[in-house]
Amino acid sequence: MAALPSMGPGEQIVPLNRVPFGAMEAGFALARATHPAAVSQFGLCIAGYCASVEIVGSDLATTMRRAFSHLITAVAGPPDLTIRVWDAAATGVGVAGELTRARRRDDEVDILLRVSEDGRYVCERRDLSVSWLDTESSSIVGCVSSASNQYLDERARPHHKLISAWLDERGVQFVHAGLIDGGGDTGILFVGSGGAGKSTSSVACLRAGLGYLGDDFVGIERDTGGYLGHGLFSSCLLNVHHLERFPDLKPHAVAAHQAFEEKSILYLEDVFPGALRRSVRIAAIMLPRVVRKQQTIYRRASKAEALFAIAPTSVMFLPRPSQRAFDRVAELAERVPAYWLELGSDVDRIPDAVRALAAEVSR
Numbered sequence: 001m002a003a004l005p006s007m008g009p010g011e012q013i014v015p016l017n018r019v020p021f022g023a024m025e026a027g028f029a030l031a032r033a034t035h036p037a038a039v040s041q042f043g044l045c046i047a048g049y050c051a052s053v054e055i056v057g058s059d060l061a062t063t064m065r066r067a068f069s070h071l072i073t074a075v076a077g078p079p080d081l082t083i084r085v086w087d088a089a090a091t092g093v094g095v096a097g098e099l100t101r102a103r104r105r106d107d108e109v110d111i112l113l114r115v116s117e118d119g120r121y122v123c124e125r126r127d128l129s130v131s132w133l134d135t136e137s138s139s140i141v142g143c144v145s146s147a148s149n150q151y152l153d154e155r156a157r158p159h160h161k162l163i164s165a166w167l168d169e170r171g172v173q174f175v176h177a178g179l180i181d182g183g184g185d186t187g188i189l190f191v192g193s194g195g196a197g198k199s200t201s202s203v204a205c206l207r208a209g210l211g212y213l214g215d216d217f218v219g220i221e222r223d224t225g226g227y228l229g230h231g232l233f234s235s236c237l238l239n240v241h242h243l244e245r246f247p248d249l250k251p252h253a254v255a256a257h258q259a260f261e262e263k264s265i266l267y268l269e270d271v272f273p274g275a276l277r278r279s280v281r282i283a284a285i286m287l288p289r290v291v292r293k294q295q296t297i298y299r300r301a302s303k304a305e306a307l308f309a310i311a312p313t314s315v316m317f318l319p320r321p322s323q324r325a326f327d328r329v330a331e332l333a334e335r336v337p338a339y340w341l342e343l344g345s346d347v348d349r350i351p352d353a354v355r356a357l358a359a360e361v362s363r
Contacts, residue, residue, distance in 0.1 A: 031086035043075035052079035057087025059147035089146035176313040178202035181211030182358025187280035197288030208351035306338035
């Protein structure tokens with residue numbers, strides 16, 4: 001069992017002498033050494049960066065492979081990022097005091113983000129898992145209590161908060177948005193608060209043959225050609241009532257482990273092999289909203305409306321919300337044209353409107 005320094009249950013700023021990164025590394029090394037047959041390794045291309053992933057625990061490895069399946073690649077040379085994770089139940093190697101905390105409420109996920117006093121280390125601690133990022137060595141090390149009780153978002157988007165912090169230092173901004181390729185490398189970014197229609201729009205476009213990069217969290221970066229959007233996960237989370245709109249996808253839905261989680265996971269590369277994209281040029285921002293019509297149409301939105309739709313949930317999502325993050329999304333809203341996407345009741349008509357906009361902005 002890895003022995004971690006004692007910390008208060010709500011402590012968020014951690015003194016350097018109590019950062020347990022070394023103890024976490026020792027726990028992973030013990031799990032790997034005592035269970036060599038349960039070790040899995042693979043490489044990922046995350047927003048153009050090479051990551052090396054090593055997992056101890058076969059079920060946990062299967063889940064992580066499915067979540068990143070379209071990003072899996074060979075690792076040639078030293079990786080930019082290393083991710084090492086082990087399953088406590090599968091290996092018998094736990095983390096003292098970190099995986100036994102009770103949730104404050106039985107109907108929600110309890111997440112605590114911690115940062116070392118110098119900003120070098122970032123931690124995501126839950127009652128059933130703990131992970132630390134060392135920004136200096138570009139290394140994530142984590143432990144889950146069991147692959148059989150992981151929360152939905154951990155299974156769909158492994159380590160997304162720590163990956164977001166690592167990418168942030170490299171100019172790639174996590175945004176709360178969906179992203180599809182409307183054709184010809186014409187990226188359409190769907191932004192808005194929860195329930196606005198980002199997932200519905202993204203999945204409807206995927207079903208219609210458009211390239212998919214994400215429905216909830218994607219990465220964006222500014223380069224000499226404008227804005228590049230990055231798909232980060234091969235999965236999406238859909239509420240039960242959203243799944244009803246896509247009856248053909250229901251047989252592929254993977255249920256939650258926790259009774260209070262009212263969503264299911266779709267591992268989209270399994271269902272639509274080859275349809276997921278890694279990167280696309282962002283040509284337009286769309287602000288979905290449900291209207292009482294059958295037909296879906298789009299119309300121009302203001303820069304202020306686009307900023308209001310994207311900034312709050314994107315900037316506050318980061319472990320360390322910053323002025324830099326706000327400036328990035330503000331510049332995106334300023335430079336990329338925005339449109340309202342008024343979603344009618346017939347979801348099969350959504351892709352037609354998106355294709356039409358993609359054709360318009362690509363001319």
